[in-house]
Amino acid sequence: MMSLVEAAEAIAARRVSSRELTQAALDRFERVGKKLNCAIALDAEAALAAAEKADKGPVQGPLHGVPLAHKDMFYRVGRVSTLGAKLRRDKAAVTATALARLDAAGAVDLGTLNMAEFAFGPTGHNYHVGHCRNPWNTECVTGGSSSGSGASVAAGLVFGALGSDTGGSIRLPASFCGIVGMKPTWSRVSRYGAMPLSFSLDTIGPLGRRVRDCARLLGVIAGADPEDPTASAAPVHDYEAACGQKITGMRLGIAPGAFTRDVADPVMGAIEKALEVWRGLGGEIVELKLPDLDEISALYQIVASAEAVAVHAETLRRRPGDYSEQVRTRLQPGFAITALQYLDAIRARPEVTARFVEAVFDKCDALVAPVAPFASARIEETDVGGGPEMFRVLGEFTRFTRPVNYLALPGLSLPCGFDQGMPIGLQLIGRPFAEAMLFRLGHAYEEAAEWYKAEPTL
Amino acid sequence: MDADAVIALARANGVEIVPEAAERIASVLKPTLTRLNAVSARTEFDAEPATLVKVLRP
Numbered sequence: 001m002m003s004l005v006e007a008a009e010a011i012a013a014r015r016v017s018s019r020e021l022t023q024a025a026l027d028r029f030e031r032v033g034k035k036l037n038c039a040i041a042l043d044a045e046a047a048l049a050a051a052e053k054a055d056k057g058p059v060q061g062p063l064h065g066v067p068l069a070h071k072d073m074f075y076r077v078g079r080v081s082t083l084g085a086k087l088r089r090d091k092a093a094v095t096a097t098a099l100a101r102l103d104a105a106g107a108v109d110l111g112t113l114n115m116a117e118f119a120f121g122p123t124g125h126n127y128h129v130g131h132c133r134n135p136w137n138t139e140c141v142t143g144g145s146s147s148g149s150g151a152s153v154a155a156g157l158v159f160g161a162l163g164s165d166t167g168g169s170i171r172l173p174a175s176f177c178g179i180v181g182m183k184p185t186w187s188r189v190s191r192y193g194a195m196p197l198s199f200s201l202d203t204i205g206p207l208g209r210r211v212r213d214c215a216r217l218l219g220v221i222a223g224a225d226p227e228d229p230t231a232s233a234a235p236v237h238d239y240e241a242a243c244g245q246k247i248t249g250m251r252l253g254i255a256p257g258a259f260t261r262d263v264a265d266p267v268m269g270a271i272e273k274a275l276e277v278w279r280g281l282g283g284e285i286v287e288l289k290l291p292d293l294d295e296i297s298a299l300y301q302i303v304a305s306a307e308a309v310a311v312h313a314e315t316l317r318r319r320p321g322d323y324s325e326q327v328r329t330r331l332q333p334g335f336a337i338t339a340l341q342y343l344d345a346i347r348a349r350p351e352v353t354a355r356f357v358e359a360v361f362d363k364c365d366a367l368v369a370p371v372a373p374f375a376s377a378r379i380e381e382t383d384v385g386g387g388p389e390m391f392r393v394l395g396e397f398t399r400f401t402r403p404v405n406y407l408a409l410p411g412l413s414l415p416c417g418f419d420q421g422m423p424i425g426l427q428l429i430g431r432p433f434a435e436a437m438l439f440r441l442g443h444a445y446e447e448a449a450e451w452y453k454a455e456p457t458l
Numbered sequence: 459m460d461a462d463a464v465i466a467l468a469r470a471n472g473v474e475i476v477p478e479a480a481e482r483i484a485s486v487l488k489p490t491l492t493r494l495n496a497v498s499a500r501t502e503f504d505a506e507p508a509t510l511v512k513v514l515r516p
Contacts, residue, residue, distance in 0.1 A: 186514070388482060
C-alpha cells in the first residue's frame with residue numbers, strides 16, 4: 001500500500017492523479033469499508049470535485065490531492081457531525097481548524113468515519129451506528145474511540161485520518177489496527193471546531209500507515225490558533241526532518257513493574273524485540289522507576305469524569321435514553337465527584353507532571369511502554385454494554401494510555417509485531433513538545449523492523 | 459464514598475441513579491478518591507492551575 005507521503009509525491013509529480021486515488025479510495029470504501037463499518041458519511045461528489053480541482057491546479061501544499069477522511073467529531077460548515085451518537089444531527093456552523101489546515105495543505109476530504117459515541121469508548125463498539133471492525137480480523141475490536149480512523153487507514157481506504165485522544169483514543173486504534181498514531185502534547189493542536197469530551201485532556205492527532213505520514217499530518221495541523229486560546233504557541237518543529245535522523249546514543253527508558261504488570265507474553269516479547277532493534281541502531285536502554293501510575297490514573301479518572309459529565313449533564317438530564325447504556329453509565333460517576341475533588345485533581349497536575357518529567361526524562365529521551373496489555377480483543381467478548389463488568393473491562397484497555405493524558409505528554413503508537421495474526425503496538429512517550437524526538441525514534445525503528453509491509457487481507 | 463453518597467450527589471445534580479448502579483460507581487470511585495486524598499495530602503498546590511502551561515514548556 002502506498003503511504004501518504006508517497007501518494008503526495010506521486011500526485012505532485014503527476015505520476016498519478018488525485019482523481020484516480022480518490023476514486024480508488026471510494027471504490028475500496030464501497031467494497032471493503034462496509035465490511036468494517038468504518039465510515040459514517042462519505043461525500044463522493046464533493047471529494048471527486050475537489051480531486052479534479054487538485055489535478056487541474058498547481059500543487060497547493062504538502063497534502064495536495066491526497067484523500068483523507070476523519071473521525072466524525074470535526075465540524076465542517078454545512079455538514080452534519082454525528083459524533084457517533086443518536087442525539088446530534090444539526091449542521092455545523094464552523095469548520096474545525098484542524099480540517100481547515102488540512103484543506104489549506106491541499107488534502108481531499110472524503111467524509112466522516114465511525115467513532116465511539118461522543119468519543120467515550122476505548123474499544124470501537126458503537127450501539128447507534130454499529131461497531132467498527134478490525135481489518136486484520138473482523139471479529140475483533142479496532143480499539144477506540146477513533147475506531148473508523150484506525151480501521152480505514154489500516155485497510156488502505158485512506159492515506160491518513162485525524163483522531164482524538166483523551167484517554168488513549170488515537171493510540172489504541174493505531175495499536176490494534178497495526179498502524180501509527182500520534183497523541184500530541186496537550187495544547188499542540190487547536191481543538192477549535194472539534195467536539196469536546198474533557199477539556200483538560202482532549203488532544204487531536206493523526207493516524208497513518210507510516211511514521212513520516214503522521215509527521216507530515218502533524219506538521220500541517222499543529223500550532224497556535226487565535227480561535228483556540230489553549231492551542232500552544234510553542235514552535236512547530238519540522239517533524240518530517242526528524243524522520244531519518246540517526247538515533248545513536250539516544251536513550252530509551254523502560255519501567256519494569258509499572259508497564260509490565262499483567263501484560264500478555266506476546267506483547268512483552270514484541271516490545272523486548274523492539275528494544276533490541278533500537279539497541280542495534282545505537283540506542284541505549286535505561287531502566288527506570290516511575291512515580292505511581294495508579295495514582296496518576298486515579299487523578300485522570302477524576303478529571304475525565306467530572307469534565308465529561310459537565311459537557312453532557314444537561315442532555316443526560318433531559319434525554320438520558322438517547323445515550324447508549326454504556327456511555328450513560330460511564331458518565332454517571334462524574335455526578336458523584338465534588339468540586340473540591342475535581343479541583344484537587346486539577347491543581348495536582350503541574351506538580352505531578354513536573355515530578356514525572358524530572359524522574360523520567362532526565363534519564364531517557366523517550367519511555368517505551370505497551371499501548372494495551374493485550375494485542376486484541378473480540379467484539380463479542382468485550383460487548384459489556386453498561387453491565388457489571390464494564391468498568392473493569394474498559395479500564396484494562398486504557399490502563400497504560402490514560403496516565404499519559406493526565407500528564408499531557410506526547411505518545412506515539414507504533415506497530416511492533418503480531419500475536420496470532422493481530423497487531424501489537426507499543427508507545428513511545430516523550431517530554432512536552434518532544435514529538436520530533438518520538439518521530440525520530442519511531443522512524444528509525446520502523447525502517448529497521450518493517451512491520452508496515454504486512455497488510456490485512458480483505 | 460458509598461452508594462447513598464453517589465445517589466445523593468447525583469440527585470443534587472438533577473440525575474437519578476439506581477441503587478445497583480450507585481453501588482458499582484461507589485466501588486470504582488472509592489479507591490480513586492483514596493488515591494486522590496493521598497496526593498492532596500502531600501502536594502503543595504499552586505494557586506493557579508494554569509501553571510501547567512509552564513510545566514509544558516518545550
